[in-house]
Amino acid sequence: MIGCFVTGTDTGVGKTLVAAGLLHALARRHRRVVGMKPVAAGLDGNGDSEDASALRAASTLAVPAALDNPVLLADPLSPHIAAQRAGVRIDVSALVRSYQALAAQADAVVVEGAGGFHVPLSDSATGADLAQALALPVVLVVGLRLGCLSHALLTAEAIRSRGLALAGWVANRVHPAMDAVDENIAYLRTHLGAPLLADIAHQRPPDARSTVLALPAQWQ
Incomplete structure (x- = not known):
């Protein structure tokens, strides 16, 4: 079973676009691919997560929402604050169990984190703790804007400090x-120490199906 964890240098950098693009690429090689948004904060007009819905649209395996989006929070805030407002405690071990249930059914699972790598999930856990518990190779999405070099290098350092492989970056x-x-981009290609999987042109609106992403070498 193939799996990866998609994180970003910040919120709003295109993690969902990249995660959905990876699902489309994997679906050309595998029959059962599924996306997972463990924690989503903010609802669309249908009372669902826009990110989770985009991942479902790119998946070939339909699963209950309790598995592909086990924590859905109403307020578009840092997950730990949105969870406090909802009277919910985000339990990393429960998220891992949902992932394991997905992995048992799928050929490939793409997990999209919330916000940046160290986004708080509770007073005692962060997105980095979830990534470490899942023990998946990480794909880093770098939103190209002023300040992205430091953000990208710090995030790559944080990923590796958790003993995780940086499989590639976008x-x-x-x-x-x-x-x-x-x-x-040239600076990051030299200094991130991981392959560039895609250089995505500005899209409005984003279109995951037309986004060309190279799969990490270990998935070829």
Whole structure:
């Protein structure tokens, strides 16, 4: 079974786009692929998570929401605050059990984290703790904007400090008018120590199906 954990340099950098793109790429090689959004904060007009819905649309395996989005919080806030407001405690071990139930049914699972790598899930746990508990290789989405170099290098360092493999990274041109964008990408290609899986042009609206992503080498 193939699995990965998608994280980002910040919120709003395109993690869902990349996670869905990975699902589409995996579906060309595997019959049963499924996305997972363990924790989602914020509801769409249908009372669901926009991110979880996008992952479901890119999946070939339909599963109960309790497995692919076990924690759905109403307020679009840091998960630990949204959970406090909802009277919910996010339990990392319970999220891992949901992932294991998905993995038992699937050929490939793509897990999308919430926010950045160290986003708080509770007073005592972060997204990094979840990634470490899942023990999956990590794909890092870098939102190309001023400050992204430091954010990307710090996140890569944090990923490796947890004993996790950085399987690859994606450059997402979230700011179409960013100056010196090619120079920023060149610097990260030299210093991140992981393969560049895609350089995504600015998209409005984002289209995961047309986004071309290389799969990490270990999945070829």
